[in-house]
Amino acid sequence: MTPYVDDRDAIIADLRVRLAEAEDTLAAIRNGEVDALVVRDDQVDRVFMIEGDGQSFRTFMEVMDTGAVAVDERGNVLYANRTALALLGRTLNEIQGRPLRQAMDVANAGKIEELLAQSGSLRHSMQLLMADPVDGDRHYLASSTQLRVGTVTGHAVTFTDVTERVRAETMEQGERAARAVIASANEAVVVCDRDGVVTHANAAAQAVYQNAPVGRRFSEMFPLVFPSATGLLQTDDLVEMAVSGSAVQGIEAVATEAPDVKDYLVSAAPLRVAGDQISGCVITMVDLSQRKAAEKHQLLLMAELDHRVKNTLALVMSISARTLSNEDSLEGFHKAFTGRVQALAATHNLLADRSWSNLSLKDVIASEFAPFVEHSAGRIHIDGLDISVAPRAAIAVGLIVHELTTNAVKYGALSNETGSISIARLSDTPDGETLEFVWRETGGPQVREPKRKGFGRTVISRSLQYSPNGSCELEFAPSGVVCRFAIPAEDLTTERKIFGSPEAMKGRLANSKSS
C-alpha cells in the first residue's frame, strides 16, 4: 500500500480509503461492535479491554458451586465455569462460541431455548433433569437473567443442583402417602422405632387404650396378654422379634388393661424404609371381639342344647315312671303318658318356632288347649296373659295346663256342655315381682277332692318350684277347680334373650359341664 507520491489521484484515493477505515473504526467503537482496542504506549502496542477483561469475575465464578454460563443474545456460549462444564460433561473449548443448546440433550436443549427466549430483565427459571453417570439422574434449576458483558448483551444462565431437595420432597410425599394409608386403616396400626418406642399410631390404635402413645414404649402403652403362648411371649418380645427381622403373624392377644377389654389378632413385621436396613417395626391389631362373641355364643348354644336335651330326657323318664306307678292298665298308661309327652312336645314346638327365645304365656296355654278347642269354642277365656316368659317357665306352665285341661275334660268344666274356664292375670304386676294368674273353672259338675293323689297333681305342684318364687296351688272348690300360678320374676323380663345375662350364661355353662 505504498502511495504514489507523484500521482495525486492515487494519494486522494488512498486517503479516502484511510478515511473510510477511520470512520468505520469510530462508528464500530461508538456502536459497541468492538470490545478491545490496540493502544500504542511508548512505541509498544498493547491491547486495552473496554470495561475491563472480566478476568476477576471469572476467577470468582470458577470457585462457585453453582454452574454459571454466559451466553450472547443468540445463545452462543461466551464463558462457562468449572461447575457448569462438569455438569454438562464438556470442556470450554468444546462449547465456547457455540450455541449452549448443542451442549445438552434434546429435551433440555428445548427447555434452554425456551428459557433464553424469555425477554426482559426478570429472572426466569426451569427445572432440568440431567443424566449423571455416577449418581443417576440429577435435578437442576436453570435460571436466566439478562446480562451485559462489556459491549455485549446476553444472558447469565445458572444451574443450581436441587437433586437433594427434589429427593427430599419425593420422600416427604411418600411418607405423607404412607401416613394417609395408616390413618385410613380400620385396624389399629402402630409403628415403632428400633427401641420399641412408638413413632406413629393411627386413630384405631389410640382408641385401644384411649391415649396418645407416640414417644412412649409400645409395651408400656399397649400391654397385651397372649393366652395361647402360656406366658412365654411378652409384649416386649413381639417388638424385639420384629425389629430383629422375624415377622410375627396372627397371634391372639387380649388387651387386659384397656378400658374396654378386647381380643385382638396381633401381627408384627420389620419396617424397612431404605434398602435392607430395619428401622423399626409395624404392629397391626385386628379387633376380634365380634368373632370372639360369635364363638362364645356358639359354644353356649351347644351347651344349652346339651342341657335341654338332658333335662327333657330326665323329664320324660320321670313322667314315664310316675305315670306307670299311677295307672292301673297299660291302656291307661299309654293314654296318660302320650298326653303328657304331647304337652311337652307342644311347648317344645313353640320354643323351636321362636328359636328358643321367650314365649308368650297366652300362646303356651292356647297350644295346650288346641286339641279341645273344637268342642269348647267360646268356653275358654284367657285374659291379660300376653306376657313373655323364659323357656323353663313356658315348659312348666305347658305341663301344668295339660294336666288341668285333661282333668277338666274328664271331670271338670269341659266334661259337660255348660262349663267354662277362665285364665286371668290377678293384677298388674310391677317390674321385678312375681306374676300371678288364676285358672278358674265354673259351670261344671260339683267338685270333690279325689282320694288318690296321682302324678298329675305332682306335676302341678312341683313344675314351677324350680325357683323359690315360683309356685302352683291347686284347690278343689265345689263350684270348680281353682289353680293359682306364680311365675318367678326372673323369668319375666320381656327383653331378655334365651340365655339371660352373661353371668347367668356362664353359670349355665358351668352347670352343664358338671352335670
Add this chain to the structure above:
Amino acid sequence: MGTTEQKPPRRLVLYVAGQTPKSLAAISNLQRICSEHLPGQYEIEVIDLKQNPKLAKEHAIVAIPTLVRELPVPLRKIIGDLSDQEKVLVSLKIGDE
C-alpha cells in the same frame, strides 16, 4: 483455523483479543459465513492480539475484533463481531467479479 483444498490466493486474517464476547462472536460468525456461503474459498488465520500485541502493526489494527481480507487485493477491513452477514459478504466479494 481450517485450510482450503487448493491453496487459493485468498486469505482472511481475524484479529481477536483473547476470549472477549465480541472476539468469540466474531470467530463463530466468520466460521458460519464461510462454511455456508464461501465454502473452501478462503484460508483463515485467527490472531490473538492479547497474546501477541505486536502483530497489530502489520495491518494497523486499532479496534478488536477486526477481519482483514488480505488477498485478493485491494485489502479490506471489516470492524466488529461480523454479526451483519450481508455487510460481511459484500466486503468479501468486492473485486471478485
